[in-house]
Amino acid sequence: MKIRDGFMLREVAGQWVVVPLGERVVEFNGIMTLSESGAMLWKLLEKDTTEDELVRKLLSEYVIEESIAREDVNKFISDIREKQLIA
Amino acid sequence: MIDINTIQKQFMEWIGAVLNDDNDGMQSIDILDWPDYFKLMLEQGLYFTLFPVINHLPDHKKPDKALLNDYKKLIIPRVSIQIQYLQNIKQIIGLFKSADIPVIVFKGPSIARFYDEPEYRMMSDLDILVKAEDKIRAQQLIETMGYKIEIKEDDHPMHCGYRKKGAIFIELHTSLLHPGYLGSRRVMEWYSHIWECSKFVSFEGMAFLAMAEEDELINQILHFATHLIYAGAKMKHLYDMALLIKKCEDTLDWQYILNTLKTTNLLVLGRLIFTISMKYFHINIPSALIDEQTINVDLFIGKFLNEYSMEKEEGDQKGWRAISWRFPLICKYKALLPVAWIIEVILQLSIHKGKIFLCIKKSIKNIKVFLNKAKMLKELGLG
Numbered sequence: 001m002k003i004r005d006g007f008m009l010r011e012v013a014g015q016w017v018v019v020p021l022g023e024r025v026v027e028f029n030g031i032m033t034l035s036e037s038g039a040m041l042w043k044l045l046e047k048d049t050t051e052d053e054l055v056r057k058l059l060s061e062y063v064i065e066e067s068i069a070r071e072d073v074n075k076f077i078s079d080i081r082e083k084q085l086i087a
Numbered sequence: 088m089i090d091i092n093t094i095q096k097q098f099m100e101w102i103g104a105v106l107n108d109d110n111d112g113m114q115s116i117d118i119l120d121w122p123d124y125f126k127l128m129l130e131q132g133l134y135f136t137l138f139p140v141i142n143h144l145p146d147h148k149k150p151d152k153a154l155l156n157d158y159k160k161l162i163i164p165r166v167s168i169q170i171q172y173l174q175n176i177k178q179i180i181g182l183f184k185s186a187d188i189p190v191i192v193f194k195g196p197s198i199a200r201f202y203d204e205p206e207y208r209m210m211s212d213l214d215i216l217v218k219a220e221d222k223i224r225a226q227q228l229i230e231t232m233g234y235k236i237e238i239k240e241d242d243h244p245m246h247c248g249y250r251k252k253g254a255i256f257i258e259l260h261t262s263l264l265h266p267g268y269l270g271s272r273r274v275m276e277w278y279s280h281i282w283e284c285s286k287f288v289s290f291e292g293m294a295f296l297a298m299a300e301e302d303e304l305i306n307q308i309l310h311f312a313t314h315l316i317y318a319g320a321k322m323k324h325l326y327d328m329a330l331l332i333k334k335c336e337d338t339l340d341w342q343y344i345l346n347t348l349k350t351t352n353l354l355v356l357g358r359l360i361f362t363i364s365m366k367y368f369h370i371n372i373p374s375a376l377i378d379e380q381t382i383n384v385d386l387f388i389g390k391f392l393n394e395y396s397m398e399k400e401e402g403d404q405k406g407w408r409a410i411s412w413r414f415p416l417i418c419k420y421k422a423l424l425p426v427a428w429i430i431e432v433i434l435q436l437s438i439h440k441g442k443i444f445l446c447i448k449k450s451i452k453n454i455k456v457f458l459n460k461a462k463m464l465k466e467l468g469l470g
Contacts, residue, residue: 008174012166012206013138013159019167021174025253031167 001077002048004087009034009042018042018085032083037062041076045086051077091389094123099388102133102322103368105140106329113140114148121150125158131396132209132323138162139204162207169206172255173199176213177293179232179257183215186228191216191285192295194310197303198327200290201334212256214246218282219261229257263306268316269469273350277305280347300335301344304328308348308357312469315356321396329364332372341373355381355468363388382466390463394456428454 006024010017016039020028034042040061041054051073058069080086091099097120104112116124128134138158141149149155176196183190195210202208217225229249230236234257238248245265249257263281264274284299298306307328314320332339348357358378364370365377366384431453435446464470 008170010167010170010206012170013142013162015159015163017163017167019170021171022178023253025171031164033163 001045001050002087003042003045003080003085007085009039009046016042028083028085032085037072038076041073045080089386089389089393091385091392094120095127095392098124098127099367102326103370105137106326106333106368106370114144116144116148118148118150121154125150125154127322127392130321131392132321133326135162135165136202136208136323136326138166138207165209166206169209171253172210172213173206173291175255177291179213179255180293180295182228182232183225186224188221188225188228189218189296190221190225191281191298193298193303193306196290196293196295197288197297198307198331200288200297201327201330205291210255212248212258214258214260216260216263216281222259222261225259229259263309265313268313269309272352277302277347277351280343300331300338301340301347304331304339305344305347305351305353305357307331308353308360309351311360312353312356312467315395315467316464316469320391322392325360325363325368328360329368329370332361332364332370336371341376345375352468355466358382359384359387359467387463390459395460424454427457 004024006021007028008019008021010019016034016036018032018034020031037058040057044054044057051070054073054077055066055069058064058072059066062069064072077086097116101113101116101124103109104115125134128137141155141158150158173196176192180190180192192213192215194214195212196205199205199208199210215225226236226247232251234249234251234254236247237250237256238246238258240247244267245262246258246260249259263278264272281298281302284302285296286299287294288297297303307324311320311324311328314324344357345354348354355378358376359382361372361376362378362382362384365372366379367388428450431450432446435449435453436443439445439449461470
């Protein structure tokens with residue numbers, strides 16, 4: 001699972017923002033803002049990764065139960081998949 | 088006489104502190120003044136540029152939470168576009184390099200490189216200068232990138248303009264001076280120097296050919312002159328110039344700047360800009376470039392902040408731009424003034440549908456604006 005080429009994660013005015021670049025500007029209208037944990041997951045997804053790895057990362061950074069971490073990861077993946085951001 | 092008011096004066100001082108990295112000066116702001124500062128920043132094209140400065144202030148000096156949140160909401164989409172543009176420029180420059188077409192990138196990225204956080208300095212187009220012999224190849228290359236011509240050579244004396252959906256607008260220049268606004272001036276020597284002294288600079292992961300800082304500064308003065316004549320001169324232009332001088336203060340060849348401003352007949356305006364930079368922004372300028380006699384700097388700044396930088400293209404009082412187009416010959420031939428009056432009254436009658444007193448009032452105002460500005464431009468050697 002990997003973020004498609006042509007998207008850049010940047011911090012703008014203290015907010016994590018996904019900026020489409022090049023040809024993606026036309027197909028992905030607008031920008032997407034991410035929370036701190038969303039940005040952390042995004043950075044992992046910029047390299048090839050798995051759902052389990054994402055869950056493990058969340059568990060290592062936040063004090064939460066595994067079921068909640070998995071739910072959050074699933075929600076995040078389904079959200080960016082819907083926006084066609086992952087290959 | 089239109090004076091600079093207290094808040095404008097404080098704002099100029101604050102800008103000076105920002106330019107000089109003077110923390111105490113930056114923190115001298117009274118937080119109750121933020122709404123006024125934001126209004127001025129918006130009016131003067133500095134709204135986005137100054138965000139990093141405001142964001143780095145200690146919490147007790149920042150605008151209140153609601154104001155800051157509204158500010159951030161506006162910043163995020165605009166700065167995101169600038170990030171896209173910077174990547175876009177990198178790609179365009181790379182293609183010119185691959186095609187072996189030498190181009191000089193000026194204004195936008197060439198000025199943004201002096202900013203600590205360049206994505207907050209807004210740019211709306213990419214200005215590139217190409218030698219006449221490479222123009223056709225450059226045009227062909229831009230078209231292969233998927234751009235379509237929007238401003239043709241016949242429509243503009245300085246550049247062609249190219250647009251592509253979702254990408255930065257490209258202005259391909261073969262000239263830097265608009266003869267319609269600035270007349271003919273001795274620029275060929277300067278153009279040669281621009282190419283001879285151009286140099287590669289690195290910025291945001293790209294390397295491009297830029298003008299020497301002296302030439303970039305002279306071009307900024309020329310650009311400011313065009314805006315002053317046409318419309319849209321803002322404090323952001325003065326800020327860019329002051330920043331460039333501040334960042335390059337140890338290396339600028341002031342004698343060359345002085346000589347070039349003399350030959351291009353821009354010395355009065357150049358000295359005015361340098362005097363403003365010295366007096367209001369506390370930037371070090373050599374005395375040969377300072378002139379407080381020819382133009383009253385305080386009076387100019389008052390008028391600049393309250394009139395020239397506030398010109399609107401539309402509206403009831405149509406502003407200098409519309410007025411100057413109506414009366415292009417009046418500056419030279421004063422005897423034509425009654426004709427201008429008649430034209431103005433007829434135009435006002437068509438706008439206000441026969442409300443005669445209102446038409447006379449508007450006509451007086453417009454003619455007064457026109458004559459005042461024409462006088463100022465003449466004094467600056469731009470009329």
